Amino acid sequence: MKHSKKMGINTICTHVGEIKDEQFKGAVSPIYLSSSYAFDSVDIKRYPRYFNTPNQEALCRKIAALEKTEDALIFGSGMAAVSTTLLAFLHKGDHIILQKSLYGGTYNFIMEECDKFGIEYSFTKGLDVNDFESLIQENTKVLYIETPSNPLLTITDMQAISDLARSKGLTSIIDNTFASPINQNPVDFGIDIMIHSATKYMGGHSDILAGAVAGSKQDVLRIWNIAKNLGGSLSDFTVWMLERSLKTLNLRVKEQCKNALIMAKYLEANVDIEHVYYPGLEDHSDHELAKKQMRGFGGVVSFELKDGIDAMEFQNNLELIKPSMSLAGIESTMLSPTKTSHALLSPEERENQGIKDSLIRFSVGIEEPEDLMYDIEQAIKKTVKALV
Template sequence: MASEQKGTNTICTHTGSVEDKLYKGATSPLYMSTSYAFEEVDVKRYPRYFNTPNQEALGKKLAALEHTEKAMIFGSGMAAISTALMTFLQAGDHIIFQQTLYGGTYNFAVTQLERFGISYSFTDGWRASDFEKEIRSNTKVIYVETPSNPLLTITDLNGVAEVAKRHGIMTMIDNTFASPINQNPVDFGIDLVIHSATKYMGGHSDICAGVIASTEENMEKVFQTAICFGGSLSDYTVWLLERSLKTMGLRVKAQNSNAQRIATYLEQSPDIEKVYYPGLMKHPDHELAKAQMKDFGGMLSFELNQEIDVTLFFKHLKLIKPSMSLAGVESTVSSPVKTSHALMSPEDRTKQGIKDSLVRFSLGIEDFEDLKGDIEQAIAKVKSMRVHA
């Protein structure tokens, strides 16, 4: 596509806009209709068919950002994930999931797939060899997530894609944590890319949406499933998402910078047990992350030492918000055991390495010194309470 030759910020700003032919406005007009003509038209449009003017245009922007032929927008990240899985799996099939996985995806796998006669397995690790060990004669899909939620593990995309292609297996990735600004999985051989657009694409904590991007052939199959599941997004939210995407490159660049600086600071703090961030030299997959990511992302996680109670730490933060979601312009923290991975059993969380002391940190665009100061004062207050208890 011609748009692939443009810079990322140019794509974010201009590709996939709806031309205002009537008034020549600078922004896309919003078409709110749920009922369109069906005679003497080139396209029979209907919101559930993902082809209203705003839906269609935004799909072009998202495809250009992910270097794919086509993309579709859904009502949530889980709507995109479930639609993708149910498009390419049927009774009798088997899917391999990465061990370190978003809790919602994990919950969908363990509570829904067997109802449809679909078997699944989780890898012991996230190396290409770990996936190959799980392949069966009926394996149809390999599903990865890198960087992973919440421990920021890095999966070798080239390696997994090579294993999958050798065995005739489709590959899917949840690319939410990286965003298309930091990583384009199809460039490494991955077949289908999924996003929770609620996160970096929306970027302002006011949009719930999902994305699937792939080839024309794959997306036609996705479309046939999607129109049955009804996971389309309202055109007003589509319009808001297109507006938000215009600044994604700028926002993510600032978030990347803050994450790198905060991770470095936390790594040196005696109050922090461990920091998980692929931009740190001590991260076990730092070199792999450098090879397949343009930057290391705005997400990190860390474990507080035993002297510092997580709940009290959250309570005493003044600037950073304890909040369920992530990737907004404001910095947020969460406890994975209470939020993103609450649906997993304690035993399964332990297998993934998710401890009660783990804090997931989504960096916003604030000034670094203000974020650092907020962490320091919250820790100081918790330690002071312990001394005076």
């Protein structure tokens, strides 16, 4: 099915990119698990590593429609999407500018791999467009942002960054994982390339590992040209699972956003919580910017416990919310970024990003908020009682 601008978001999620079952007339896309296809007398020479199996192509059409772009590619993980995209646009002697608050895996890739390829890099001191502009050099090729950021949920002005990039002939790239295409479409603000850890909201059920990239046909072709050599493709069974999951993306994310705002307000009023990070709160420093460029504020809330309340002990005392890696599943989870997503950073690097041992990243699911509140309260009571 071809994408139409007149389609509603749930219709896009459900129908764009589906494969018709011509043989048995099934209601869902058939799955093609073959790793070997004919090469003679065919229009397309299909090969899984070339990202062009029937299920791969169908899923890419759905993701492109969700991000309002011409094309898309899917990968075996979010980091495969990140690394392949960066290596497609950066070569020896080139320079990239990245915002200071980034997913730990991305930061670690830059720090450990770029020097090997002769790629120069700079991290901004702040998130204002001037922080990016002041770092531009003659060999700068890419501006890289992440908004909302992981885990402090800072907001970067997408329009300002894209305007700067275009005025200097640079490529703008965004990690759009935390927002998902439901809460924002960066292409509306002029961003060139959107990257997702599809493991998160796109998958949404904590059972898929995948990545995605969306952009113009020209940019996606450039990424494909190196992707086919690096081999970060996705198995067709997982592709089929992800296409299935995307059908409920809008329904899931809207419920998670609604619950996250309720939980953020609850945590803000809790005497045992030191600070809450959520762009949907009116006192968040980036609230007005978030309102301008987002349709919803996301399903992740980060917060710091008061001094004396051990973050790991608190999480171990939870009964409903799962202390668990990753995020964005329909079940609520919590984790300590210092021990998980940002564990590869040094203590000094984490401190520079404002990530403390007391910080907890709360991925809000679709449970009733009252049940989540009860679980948090009982876990705090147990943790405090153990200290007495």
